[in-house]
Amino acid sequence: MPQTPAKFVILDRDGVVNLDSDQFIKTPDEWIPIPGSLEAIAAMNEAGYRVVIASNQSGIGRGLFEMSALNAMHEKMYKALARLGGRVEAIFFCPHTAADGCDCRKPKPGLIQQAAQRFGIEPRGVPIVGDSLRDLEAGVALGCVPHLVRTGKGEATLAKGNLPEGTRVHDDLRAFSRWLLQGDGAARAGAAVSTVHANAKTNAG
Numbered sequence: 001m002p003q004t005p006a007k008f009v010i011l012d013r014d015g016v017v018n019l020d021s022d023q024f025i026k027t028p029d030e031w032i033p034i035p036g037s038l039e040a041i042a043a044m045n046e047a048g049y050r051v052v053i054a055s056n057q058s059g060i061g062r063g064l065f066e067m068s069a070l071n072a073m074h075e076k077m078y079k080a081l082a083r084l085g086g087r088v089e090a091i092f093f094c095p096h097t098a099a100d101g102c103d104c105r106k107p108k109p110g111l112i113q114q115a116a117q118r119f120g121i122e123p124r125g126v127p128i129v130g131d132s133l134r135d136l137e138a139g140v141a142l143g144c145v146p147h148l149v150r151t152g153k154g155e156a157t158l159a160k161g162n163l164p165e166g167t168r169v170h171d172d173l174r175a176f177s178r179w180l181l182q183g184d185g186a187a188r189a190g191a192a193v194s195t196v197h198a199n200a201k202t203n204a205g
């Protein structure tokens with residue numbers, strides 16, 4: 001029997017949910033949502049999707065900020081989301097630097113594996129949204145479907161190319177959520193979709 005992927009979405013944080021900075025996001029004041037991103041999370045929740053974040057936070061390993069600052073940033077995010085009726089189920093983060101050689105710093109898939117285990121889901125087919133190649137690679141390693149946003153480092157990532165096969169590009173998280181929720185609606189209209197495929201085949205032959 002074909003298995004539908006869980007209604008689950010995995011997001012990178014910096015450059016996807018909030019504005020990114022080359023100087024790192026170190027304080028709650030520096031944590032500023034990208035316009036429409038929190039609304040997008042709330043809309044996905046409304047449609048039955050559980051949303052988690054998987055984020056490299058090497059600023060901790062570099063000693064740029066403490067865990068308490070990271071917690072305060074996330075508290076700010078949770079509160080802002082709650083005002084919109086949205087929620088993020090969990091935030092998985094890697095506090096290490098590249099030199100630590102850990103299993104969780106993206107592009108390693110450790111954070112995605114942690115999320116899948118915690119929520120008992122199969123990562124195959126689950127959308128992963130990021131603004132850097134390594135976000136997508138971490139998910140693709142486990143069969144997630146890659147989505148690049150143009151916010152944050154997204155434009156630069158797109159310009160560099162070499163994106164995983166099948167990567168879809170969206171202007172921002174809001175555009176991704178619209179695509180996801182429309183696609184979801186189309187998938188539910190199963191009969192219509194089959195007809196289109198059948199016709200396409202006939203025309204091609």
Ligand SMILES: [Mg+2]
Pocket residue numbers: 012013014015016020130131132152153
């Ligand atoms: Mg990012």
Ligand SMILES: [Zn+2]
Pocket residue numbers: 094095096102103104105
């Ligand atoms: Zn790590």
